[in-house]
Amino acid sequence: MGGFELISGLAVGLAFGYALQRGRFCVNTGFRDILMVKDSTMFRAWALAVIVQMAGVTVLSGLDFMPITVPPFWWAANIAGGLMFGVGMVLAGGCSSGTCYRVGEGMAGSLLALVGFGLGILLADRGALQPLQDVLRSDIVFVGGEQATLANVIGINPMWVGLAIPLAVGVWLWRGGSGNRQYASGGWAWHMSGFALGAIGIAAWLSSSSVGREFGLSMTGPIRTWFVLALSGENYLDWGSVMIAGLIVGSFVAAWVHQELRWRVPRGSRMLQAGGGGIVMGVGAQIAGGCNIGHSMTGMSALSLGSAVTTIGILLGAWVMAYILFIRSMAAQSA
């Protein structure tokens, strides 16, 4: 690994972790809260992060300043993996990036979820569930002989789509108000964390692409490389791996600087749930080829149809699990 790859991956990772912690950014919270408490504050932060990154990636790639890679559309894997990931992240209590930043804050449950996430990835990548992954990934959909993107499906220049979507969603965000959910005091407002994460996503594309990794922020592949290193000694460490390490350190720095660092250990059943949820998350992410960051932020910024389908799967899986875990029991208690 070259010096630039190491330093730039670390820089982006540190900032990513810092912004996640300050914004309490978690797609699990964002998707779940829409259903549970009818609040879209965190969802707005996620949407803003996506459209900022989408606009930036569209302009940079459209002007040929930067090559991009579009995640493939494995329709079955994207649907099944997305659903599994959504279920798993509610069980685990956080999405993959949320889990990682909470590890930096000192949450033991998230640490167990992260371990489960890595093991789940390996289970599907090279373990007992690899045949399932292979079957689900066996059919790739192309559009007109090219990668399946929203622009290719519509049949127009990606620049139009990549700028029209941010404009439309931006108007919706502007007119939609500020949300009413109060997260931990001292954190960033949703628009600040959304914008910061979107900008960090663009920086990730640029610095990662410049060392040959023509993609942006992602969690699944980089976490897989660390677990492969830990369990088999095979060294595939690259920009993404360094970025992940930087994320956890960046979150730690943010928590420490703002006196929010605390080692917290939940009760045993919660720990088991977190670990089990992590495994389900990992299996889903590996099968789908990405998670709430790789698909729902980075892949969406490249207009990937596979990423859009995976994101819908994540949302639906999260809602199903949130209903089973929380809403149904709340309804039973109030009855």
Place this chain on the structure above:
Amino acid sequence: MNGQSQKLVGLVMAVAVVAAAASGLWRLNRPFPEYDQWFAAQVPQGAVVIDARGSLSYSRGHIPGAPRLWSRDFLSYSAALPGVLKTPDEISAILGAIGLAPGRAVVVYDQGTGADAPLVAMVLTALGVSAKVLAGGFDAWVAAGGVPSTGQVAPALAVSPGEWATDQTLLVSAEAIQGAQSNDEILLADARGGIDFAIGHLEMAVSVSATQMAPDGGLPRWSEAAWVVDPVGVGPETLVMVYGTDLAEAARTWLSLRAYGIENVQVFAGPFQVLAAAGLAMEDPVAGAPVVRASSVCFGAPVAPQ
């Protein structure tokens, strides 16, 4: 920490991200260090321009005044040794027939894919001619407003063969390639990439694929070349010997390496099959031979780095 310190940490993070983005943007769009020595952005006034394409492409339209010198005209296609470079005398005769005299600077172009021009440029360089490749080829020249001609170009003058200074060091034999396999001072570069390299290559060779360095065929990005070249540890002083599926492919890697700033690049004067048939040691493709590192995005399995 107090509020000022907290803001300072946040500022440092923001600066780090902006620096990473800016340097990434610069790296992605920085040209090769020696790019201008090997590529011409446009046809200079008074330059000798040579069309390296086949007859059909040439007849459909070419740069006015450019004689045709198809890259494959430099190669012999005997049953025993297909695609081997002709002798210097034969090549001199070919160049004389189109009126190319020693000492003239030349700009060579092909369609824009790098299929032909690098080979012609390489052979001319071996004969002591200063040759550049037109960036983007004929397609870019037309897109920039060039008006093609369809008429044949008569030689301006005839020159006799044997007047050329031949660089004996640029083109090497199979014996030299074999010697490179046991010489740690020489990097043996296979111009093929991907599946071709993976299924069989010479022992001790690493993949330095011009296609990976310049996927759009002749307009390399620094970042893509660095990704290919840096892991194999090539520096400006490294002696590199290149072979490819054919001489045209090897010439593309030669050109990219020269533009990247590698001075000492030699090329095997024939196709890979000649080396394989000559009994040179082959790497076992199953045993995990050195391959160039690929990106490790989450939806694909990573390739083991060197």
